[in-house]
Amino acid sequence: MKTTLPLTIDNGHGEVIIFKEIIHEPDGDRLQIEGHVKPNCGPVMHVHYKQDEHFHVVQGIMAYQTPGNETAKLTPGQSTTFLCNQPHKFWNAGDDELVVSSWVKPANNAIFYLSTLYAATNGQKTPNPNPFDGAYLIMKYKSEYGLLELPNFVRNVIIPITYFIGQILGKYKKFQGAPTPVE
Numbered sequence: 001m002k003t004t005l006p007l008t009i010d011n012g013h014g015e016v017i018i019f020k021e022i023i024h025e026p027d028g029d030r031l032q033i034e035g036h037v038k039p040n041c042g043p044v045m046h047v048h049y050k051q052d053e054h055f056h057v058v059q060g061i062m063a064y065q066t067p068g069n070e071t072a073k074l075t076p077g078q079s080t081t082f083l084c085n086q087p088h089k090f091w092n093a094g095d096d097e098l099v100v101s102s103w104v105k106p107a108n109n110a111i112f113y114l115s116t117l118y119a120a121t122n123g124q125k126t127p128n129p130n131p132f133d134g135a136y137l138i139m140k141y142k143s144e145y146g147l148l149e150l151p152n153f154v155r156n157v158i159i160p161i162t163y164f165i166g167q168i169l170g171k172y173k174k175f176q177g178a179p180t181p182v183e
Helices: 110-121 131-140 152-169
Strands: 007-010 015-023 030-037 046-048 052-059 062-065 072-074 079-082 089-092 098-105 145-147
Touching (some): 015 110, 110 131, 131 152
Antiparallel strands (some): 007 015, 046 145, 052 079, 052 098, 062 072
């Protein structure tokens, strides 16, 4: 699947991402991203198993947390990097829009994964994706990304059952041509 950049996605719940460009580097492609986050919004605790992720605060206050550590805050001009396999979450801890300049490296399937995730949440009453698309992403890309706040019963029983039912119902035909997960 070829994507034309820049590309803007909106999850409908306070987060907008602009995929700016892919920079080809000798040790892997780096995807440049601009993020806009409304107050008290941000992703749940998650992990990138195959990528490093970097944030540089342009405007606002970014709070972030990693398991076992106190919440930290960044203000304009400050940065942090989450290395692959480092669980993290972040949110807008200020009263104004948070704007970050960020990157993920290697780019892998980040554009497809996040675009599909945001499309699955946009239009929902809560920031949770619609169940079938969420189950698809969790099952198909489990070697690349993990959502750590899911209860074990949901992760190990409900999600696989929902994914199986989605396959039977043909819910995933729209994902034909989706990129192969990075193993």
